[in-house]
Amino acid sequence: MKQKQLFIVLTAILMVCMSLHAKGHREMMVREREMIVKEEVCGFGNPADRIENTQNIHIDTDFFGGNIIVERTSSTSTQYYEIFFNDTISIRPDLRDTEGDWFYWCFRVSGAADQTFHFEFPGKYLGSFGPAYSNDNGKTWHWLYNKVQKKLNDFSFTFGEDDHEVYFCIAPLYTQADFDRFISQYESNPYISKHSLTISEKGRNVEEIHISHPQKRPKYKAVITCRHHACEMTASYALEGLISAVLDEPDYEWLRQNVDFLIVPFVDKDGVEEGDQGKNRRPHDHNRDYSGESIYKSTKALRERILQWSDGKLKVALDMHCPVLSGRWHENIHFVGFNEKKPDNEQQKYVNILYKRQKGELRMNPENFILAYGTDWNVPSTWSNGNFFREWVSTVEGISLATSLELPYANNEGQMVTPQNARLFGKDLADTIQFYMQESMK
């Protein structure tokens, strides 16, 4: 009996010693790591720097579309408090020349295989399906969650053993390389031609794409613009679907026979490539640059090009956008109502056709077709900072429909928005342009 008691006491003493030793060791490691982090924090201000924390995790933005500021790392995660090391990374979007706040961010993580990290934002900077991520160098993207989430300011990610490099973004990233990859399949297509609209402020080619019958003169013309706001990448996937439908689908032979399309895939090319917010850029953004003299090269060139090219035949102008990340109107596909100076009749006609004919997965809700003037953000103060492209183009001689689409980044009334179904929605947009033109011109 005595021997047994002695054994229990000795075992207990041994366990306490081991625990104290382990605690001391952990504290020492945490202290060491904190010291290293403190030294490295100085470098965090420059988002282009490759940032290293103490577990060899690297976060960087050294790619097209990259954008993040790492504020600090810490071991105070409430979700992983049992882990003593720096598992929590506080990040925020790099606003650059944005007036006020905005939410675009995109970064790459390496050196985190087989570990779990927790990423925290200072506010709601995630869409309802969490971050989009890609572990194949941006070829395919996934949303982190399958169901709509309410918690929009942080996420945890467990990196698999082969996840040596993972991209995280507010939504599936789309830059020039994606468009080049897409459009290269049409290189020998006789209906399509590529031109330069202008050279951007930072020396990049801002392309304009024409789709027109190689022999016939067009009866009508249509202009499609995208990325007036650099960060609104989901619209680019829909644009791909629209272009493919016009070029490939037997159903749209009428468009190929009768309509000349002018398409500008990246109005704010520098913003897209550099990972800018673009929205609310100071002194005003590209889509508020249509009052008086335009200050950006692309918007100035676009105005000149449209006036010279339209020839009284421009019937449809569609400007493609994404709204804010979450909230009532921002999680519904919708079009933007004109102010009191113009009726919404033609927009309404277009949207009614779209609703009736659409075949893609992403559905429109009849209650949310058009964000009427005076509702939500569509109020006088929004209009005071300069004319939208849509307002300007609606004054071009002969035009019947000038419209502005808002396609959600992530969530369309509970439907997950993906590159695939956004492309199908783009096809529905092309279908509606054909039907609208045929109906209107009868």
Ligand SMILES: [Zn+2]
């Ligand atoms: Zn926009």
